[in-house]
Amino acid sequence: MTDALSRRAFMSRSALIGCSLAASPLLTPISFAATPGENRLVVILLRGGMDGLDVVRPYGDPAFAALRRDAGLEAEDPAIDLDGFHAMHPALRPLLPLWGNGQLGFAHAVSTPYRDKRSHFDGQDLLEAGLSDPGNPSTRDGWLNRVLQHMDGTQAETAYAIGREQMSILSGPATTQRWSPEADMILSPQAIKLARLIMAEDPAFDAVFSQAMEIADTDGDTVAMSGSQDEMMMMVNQNANEANKGSAERRIAEFAGKRLREECRIASFSINGWDTHQRQDRSLPNALGRLSDTILTLQKTLTGPIWNKTTVVAVTEFGRTARINGSGGTDHGTGGLMIMAGGGLRGGRVISDWPGLDEAQLYERRDLMPTRDLRAHIGWLLHSLFGLPTSTIEASIFPGLDMGANPILLR
Numbered sequence: 001m002t003d004a005l006s007r008r009a010f011m012s013r014s015a016l017i018g019c020s021l022a023a024s025p026l027l028t029p030i031s032f033a034a035t036p037g038e039n040r041l042v043v044i045l046l047r048g049g050m051d052g053l054d055v056v057r058p059y060g061d062p063a064f065a066a067l068r069r070d071a072g073l074e075a076e077d078p079a080i081d082l083d084g085f086h087a088m089h090p091a092l093r094p095l096l097p098l099w100g101n102g103q104l105g106f107a108h109a110v111s112t113p114y115r116d117k118r119s120h121f122d123g124q125d126l127l128e129a130g131l132s133d134p135g136n137p138s139t140r141d142g143w144l145n146r147v148l149q150h151m152d153g154t155q156a157e158t159a160y161a162i163g164r165e166q167m168s169i170l171s172g173p174a175t176t177q178r179w180s181p182e183a184d185m186i187l188s189p190q191a192i193k194l195a196r197l198i199m200a201e202d203p204a205f206d207a208v209f210s211q212a213m214e215i216a217d218t219d220g221d222t223v224a225m226s227g228s229q230d231e232m233m234m235m236v237n238q239n240a241n242e243a244n245k246g247s248a249e250r251r252i253a254e255f256a257g258k259r260l261r262e263e264c265r266i267a268s269f270s271i272n273g274w275d276t277h278q279r280q281d282r283s284l285p286n287a288l289g290r291l292s293d294t295i296l297t298l299q300k301t302l303t304g305p306i307w308n309k310t311t312v313v314a315v316t317e318f319g320r321t322a323r324i325n326g327s328g329g330t331d332h333g334t335g336g337l338m339i340m341a342g343g344g345l346r347g348g349r350v351i352s353d354w355p356g357l358d359e360a361q362l363y364e365r366r367d368l369m370p371t372r373d374l375r376a377h378i379g380w381l382l383h384s385l386f387g388l389p390t391s392t393i394e395a396s397i398f399p400g401l402d403m404g405a406n407p408i409l410l411r
Contacts, residue, residue: 052337141172257301
């Protein structure tokens with residue numbers, strides 16, 4: 001085998017040998033890290049600015065109806081009353097059993113320190129950097145990477161990356177691995193055979209290629225090693241069609257769950273589709289359905305004992321305006337919602353220091369006023385899950401943060 005026929009050459013010339021990587025708006029990287037102990041943390045970034053006032057509707061506030069009209073409690077597909085003050089969006093109905101079991105909870109009227117400019121890029125940079133000062137957070141390490149830097153005995157989980165962007169939340173000096181699954185990945189039998197030949201002398205690389213086949217729902221070993229060329233091609237196409245029946249997020253969650261069942265303890269990935277400037281009644285249910293599917297897939301894949309040691313946190317860069325705009329949507333705002341799930345969660349509640357929705361109580365008379373830094377809730381989770389001292393969290397993980405009182409998020 002010549003030097004020219006290297007792994008790098010294989011990847012760069014894959015289009016010429018039958019490798020088809022279909023571009024997808026759902027392309028998202030997923031990052032992993034291994035830490036000591038048995039507790040797991042999954043951080044999901046909801047990119048685009050989720051409207052917390054629609055996801056968990058504070059219908060008990062007298063000003064809510066004037067801003068948002070009906071809370072939907074009597075609709076054909078009604079919102080779910082949670083506690084006599086808040087109602088959950090009907091698209092999250094599949095998560096209702098988790099709520100009933102205390103494995104689902106919300107923190108309302110929260111935000112990062114980001115204010116005023118309401119830029120997706122700046123807001124997401126600050127969310128992933130975990131800083132109080134916007135400055136230039138894209139040049140800093142991510143807060144999950146800083147968590148690893150302050151833990152003894154961490155190691156990288158082996159993974160294989162396909163894709164271009166990175167998860168800044170785990171970027172930094174601590175070693176992690178990244179995986180960028182395509183929503184649709186189809187390798188021809190010839191490409192799989194060639195890849196196996198190239199990787200035969202490198203067991204580690206062959207192992208991560210097998211993981212690539214796993215997340216693509218294409219069984220590389222079976223396709224590459226048995227049957228005629230027509231039979232192999234038929235098998236690849238059949239596997240691809242079956243994979244397409246499920247959402248990309250479900251497959252990402254399955255892959256994350258499998259890694260978390262092993263030595264991996266921290267996983268982070270993103271879900272897009274939360275920028276709801278128009279017809280929010282159409283777009284938001286789709287995004288919430290994908291989030292619900294993701295959480296339930298994690299629960300199913302992790303199984304009972306491991307799920308009981310897992311905490312899932314879903315956060316977004318900012319909330320949205322309190323008023324519906326003329327296009328039936330909402331614009332970039334400030335205060336928002338944090339979603340939590342997990343077998344060890346002390347859930348079944350909406351945590352908030354509610355600021356009110358009268359115009360004078362809104363931030364700049366347009367947005368939900370944030371009353372607590374969402375990093376404080378995350379900080380207390382880190383303290384409970386991994387034993388990080390509060391002094392370390394306030395000084396190094398989230399510099400400048402005042403964690404405040406412990407909301408006791410875990411059992």
